[in-house]
Amino acid sequence: YRRRPGQGPEHSPSHNTALEVLWTAIPLGIVALLFYEGFVGYMELRTPPKQAYEIEVVARKWSWLFSYPSGHKDDNLHVPVDRPVRLVMRSEDVIHGLFIPAMRVQMDIVPGRYTRTWFRALKPGEYNLVCSQYCGTKHFDMRALVIVHPPGEFENWLADAARAAESLSPVDRGRELYRINGCWSCHSIDGTAGTGPTFKGIYGHEVQFQDGTSAVVDENYIRESILDPQAKVVRGYQPVMNTYRGVLADEEISALIAFIKSLQ
DSSP, rough: OOOOOOOOOOOOOOOOOHHHHHHHHHHHHHHHHHHHHHHHHHHHSSSSSTOEEEEEEETTTEEEEOOOTSSSSEEEEEEEEESSEEEEEEESSSOOEEGGGGTTEEEEEOOOOOOOEEEESSEEEEEEEEEEEOOSSSSGEEEEEEEEOOHHHHHHHHHHHHHHHHHHHHHHHHHHHHHHHTTTTOOOOOOOOOHHHHHHHOOOOEETTTTOOOOOHHHHHHHHHHHHHSSOOOTTTOOOOOTTTTTHHHHHHHHHHHHHTTTT
């Protein structure tokens, strides 16, 4: 480059304060607005209203258990329409995920801690509830229904369910507990082998354990297997069952025993 004698460089702008403030303030304002809207939305999702109806959720391989303030338990989630519902959830074994697609609700359930979420169902009907975290061989079967009751019907359903449970015979009560507590996911009642031994015809028969010992299946053995399932593991099966100590009352264990005894 050869500059002509007497010619200086052309003038060019090197600084414009107004322009720099403008292109800094506009993006900053947009980011602040997005942060505010996102934070408000997050707090609304995480903070249930004070009058929310609380239901305890227990997740385990491979079933759900929903406990209501009245003490009633069910394997489907029943909720009133247009009322906030708070779910307090825990896992008894591995990580699970509660996912209700129609309600746009998803929350992981981690062993050893409680997780919480809430939602408000706006339309009566039945909706799917599934596990969103792979939790083993029967993960696909870990399903339930969210049954949204019309105004006034939820309280009637809860009262009817409590009366029905009280009127059941021990065998029928045991059958209901077998269904509600997810025993069916590992123990069949038709002789089919599963994750655990079948209940059909097991009462009164001798079973072999992994340590080489054996025992006849009676009331004491069934009770021990419910409260301390790792004490005696049947040969050919893995020690994967969780304890039901603190979950089932003595009368419920007796009802389950009566049900198993009836499966001859």
